[in-house]
Amino acid sequence: MSETTQAAVSAGTLPAFRFSGAETLKHIVLIAGSVIVLLPFYVMLSYSFKSPAEIMQNTGGFFGMQELFRDDYCIKLGKDAVDCMVTPVIYNYTTAFEKAPLLRYLFNGVVVTVSIFLIQVLVALPCAYALSKLRFWGREAIFGLVLFCLLIPVHAIALPLYIMLAKVGLTNTYAALIIPWTISVFGIFLMRQFFMTVPDDLIDAARMDGMSEFSIIWNVMLPTAIPALLAFAIFSVVAHWNDYFWPRIVVTGDRSLFTPPLGLREFKGDADGDNFGPMMATATIIVAPLIVAFLIAQRRFIEGITLSGMK
């Protein structure tokens, strides 16, 4: 057996080809793939640095030349031409925050994703505990219901939920952005599976100590569930920070409720030639938090996002 094959087999993988160029060939294919995957990220970041002229003529390399250019909007406001010379990168990022209330959008995004996650846990954890550790009449039926609800795709309930919310006058509120996601049957299922592995002795001991069922959940079960909960947090936060479909439906017009994706979409709606740079800056700012967090804690993120693989 050649050395290559041995190495590959011992890594628990497909044995490699036996000719020496195989490894190189693989890297060529993988690098070509990486170029295509990274292309839009490159474009986004690069354009967020460049001046309008550089974007239009496709010059200036990755960072742009960072030569001062005249901000026409500033001239329109009647200021001196000298005061209106700006550096592209600074112009792009300041415009991103000034032209639209981007900070407000980011704040909304945080409020919505955090509230959703907290409520999901508050609802799912006790339910999962009861389903896994308490014996009561109807338990199997409720678990069956959870399994059935797992089949329901969120996109299918969007329209009737929208009608229900409209009927009670809740569209264009934070509540509308949060309510549909307060119940995560997937979270219940996941936590139940996890709690099943927690030994009963632990709970019995806690009961002996006189703990109430309620405090068992928060003081005994919750701490043991931290790893699963963290994965679920990532799953939940990524999904809702990036969600566009639902906010698009329930928030119309009222900018103060826009989540980051909606804000970016509106920016695009009224973008003209000069605003490509700021728009790309906005996109970068919106995408950056999750990408950075992902790069820092890759393993956890991959675990969290592929959680649904455990269904």
Next chain:
Amino acid sequence: MQSTKAHWWFVGPALFLMVVILLMPITIAGALSFTNYSLGNPGADFVGLDNYEKIFTRSTYEKMFGATFRYVFVVVPLSVGLGLGAALLINSTRRFGDLYKTIYFLPVMAALIAMAIVWEFAFHPTIGIVNSTLERGCGSFLETWHWYAKGCERGFPLWLTDRDYAIWTVAFIGIWQGFGFNMVLYLAGLTSVPRELYHAAEMDGAETAWDRFRLVTWPMLGPTTVFVVTISFIRSFQVFDTVEAFYPQGGGPSKSVYVMMFAIYEKAIQQNLMGIGAAITVVFLAFVMFLTLAQRWLVEKRVHYT
């Protein structure tokens, strides 16, 4: 001692929310699909199967199914195939595997709406990086490719605004976004293939890498594949962000990108035709339920060999 009533406090809120947020809407969608309800109207008329009849006879909805199935049947095989291919390659290289994995997973993390806007830029006919890169290849050996030579001569496609290319371009973005997710699932699947099986296969005369893939890896990845295919189907049936970003009105050139989710949004939210929107929702739900049940059935039929 187990307290007797505590469980209702624990299960109650979840049960209530499940009924109100998940089950009731499904029932409402089903009921509304037989009416011509609009928001703001006091009542609605029962119209029987009219909405469904429209969906299955009118040319608009023919286009809707056409666009949806074209998208789905391109994105699913390619994103699964590329996911598997990337996983196998990464798993078999000795170096930089983690780096590639990180790179390929990036699109899964990024907000699709943001990346859609960037792609629209990249595909811009005149200032976009895609066409300007393609133009650079003009005059080289690439011109022997008929399509390429034509592009050099008369300009490369307009991609997103050309009705012959629009749906495929949107599908490309779908693949770009989704294959990393499948790759990660396949990588997890690969780690669970017992090494001894390769030795055993080799003893039995599985000489080439292809033999080993065919006889060991592929069968062992059965459960992963079933799952990956199902979830790719469901995700691609739900495509919305890219379509809405590129074509806020009307579903693209000649409605060639008029996918189901967008149709629901357009009919129900933009035009306030709740009945027809509900009917499309029910059809969509039927597709997804069918796929999920098929998956569960396949899993129970033991696609795994261990």
